[in-house]
Amino acid sequence: MNSFRFDPVELPDSALSFRHAARSFLADELAHERFTPHRNSWGTYDADFSRRCGQHGFIGMHWPERYGGHEASALDRFVVIEEMLAAGAPMGAHWVADRQSGNNILANGSEAAREKILPQIAAGECFFAIGMSEPNSGSDLASVGMRATRADGGWLLNGTKIWTSNAHQAHYLIALARSEPLGEDRHAGLTQFIVNLRESEGITTRPIYNLYNSHDFNEVFFDDVFVADDMLIGEEGRGWQMVTGELAFERSGPDRILSTYQLLRQLVDAVARKAESRDRIAVGRLIAHLVTLRQMSLSVAGMLERGESPELEAAAVKDVGTAFEQEIPEIARLLVDVAPSLDNGNPYAEALGKGMLSAPSFSIRGGTREILRGIIAKGLGLR
Template sequence: MDSFRFDPVELPASAKAFRQEARDFLAGELDRGMFTPHRNSWNTFDAEFSRRCGSAGFIGMHWPKRYGGREVSALDRFVVIEEMLAAGAPMGAHWVADRQSGNNILVNGSEAARQQILPRIVAGECYFAIGMSEPNSGSDLASVGMRATRGDGGWILNGTKIWTSSAHRAHYLIALARTAPLGDDRHAGLTQFIVDLGEGKGVTTRPIYNLYGGHDFNEVFFDDVFVADDMLVGEEGGGWQMVTGELAFERSGPDRLLSTYQLLRQLIDRVAARADERSEVAIGRLISHLTTLRQMSLSVAGMLESGKSPELEASAVKDVGTAFEQEIPEMARLLIDVEPTIDSDDFYTEALAMGVLSAPSFSIRGGTREILRGIIAKGLGLR
């Protein structure tokens, strides 16, 4: 039986310098009016901001220099990401590529894929989508139905992916497909492929609009899509192990704590003007939870830096972090008597409206709460 291990992590001395570098960059951006802080910055698409981040060396920071990276530690990168999210910087264009897809290619991709793709990610000019979820499968990735069959010099993909964030703007998508018939081991016979969405041959993207009318999600159809052999990720049939490792990056970072952070900052400012005991207790509770969650997230970053695979701890961070992110707009509604309005000129009112409308999706993306708690229970030997 495994157990949770959130060992304390001490940031390296270099992290202080990188934090200041990020703060100076962001201060310059804000002074020049290059972006307006967003309430969910890692989901906000701004191609020009991503290019400027690339020029400043803030993408693929811990990747080898031969691919454009700076070869810094994952903990150095952690503090930069914290600063970006806390500032509400629009990181959505390069987010998935920097957070997980590029790491997957670096570790498991062919050398041709690394040379072709990684430098473009580092430059902030190449965006990725995640091709895991499918219709009628929910978060049960082992039930993947997309098929990949051998072709001349590569593979032919057929199937559908859903809830695919930014697929309509991404250059590539890493798709999980079944390359062998489903057997007793549901996790066997799954393989990952890098699909070039720019070629457009056999790929059709259909938008799924959010509750507030935004277009982030998509349904993506693959009809005899060809993928060359050097765009296979890892070994044939090794997709499940890579997916679970990839999800540790997706579920544990500071983005799982800070989706409604801009609303929290605004709430604190509003409450401070007329604080009472009730509001002080509520804000103190939120801040203490945020501090604890940050330490948990940082601990997972330390595990990843040391080469471990903390799927159990990452699932816990995502589950508890999601609950925290969803609690902020609810607490704001209780503390401040304001009608949420999505088209309001007042930042707080608009941020509250967006928080209320988007918060239900937080416990879906990256794995539903039921799936995460199942992983945790199994890891703890409770089932």
């Protein structure tokens, strides 16, 4: 029977240097009022901030130099991301490309794709969207219906993707499609493709507005969209292996525990001014959970640094981490008598309002709770 492995990780000296560099960069950004701290920084979009991150070497940090990277470790990147998220920096433009799409291309893409795309990502000038979910599939990726059929020099994609964050602004999207008819093995016959959203013909993007009336999500329609052979990721028919490896990056990082961190900071300050000990106990419990989750997330980063594939541990971090993120607005609402708002100028009220409206989606994005627990149960040999 398998078991979880969350071995302790000690940060190298280089990580401390990168932490200092990130803090100095962010302090300068704030001093010059180049950004306002956001409530959910990796869900924001600021192309200019991403370019400045690229200029300072904070994107594609651990990639080879020939692709624009700096050959830092995954642990070096971890501390930089922590600092960015803690500061509320607007990372959303380059987030997907840096977190997972670029890593997928580096590991499984063609040399032509690596040389063309990775340096642009590292420079903060190339942004990606995720083409996994579909209207009738949700988190059951093995049931995707997008079709990929052979064409002269490449493939034609037909189908629909949904909940595609920033597809209306991204340069590329990695699409999971069925390149062979569905057989007994639902995981076979799937392939990933890099789609140029800016230049490809046959793509229609329709906005989906969320609860706070922001246009983050999209529905994307593909009508005979051509993708050249050198934009295929990995081997034809092995898309399931590619996508599960990619999801380990998506599910395990500090973004899965720090989405409502700005609200937690405000809550700590508010409760510190109160004499009620029970309130302090509740906040202390949240902080203890955060410390534990950080150690789990850091352990997964260590596994990725060693070249391992911690899909099971990543699923656990995502499941427990998003439950923690959802708990913060609920506790904050009960402990401090402030009405939530999005625009009344009260930092606590605005952080609470954004957290309450955002939190329901946390346990859906990156895989629903039911899917994640199924992965965990199967990995532990419980089913």
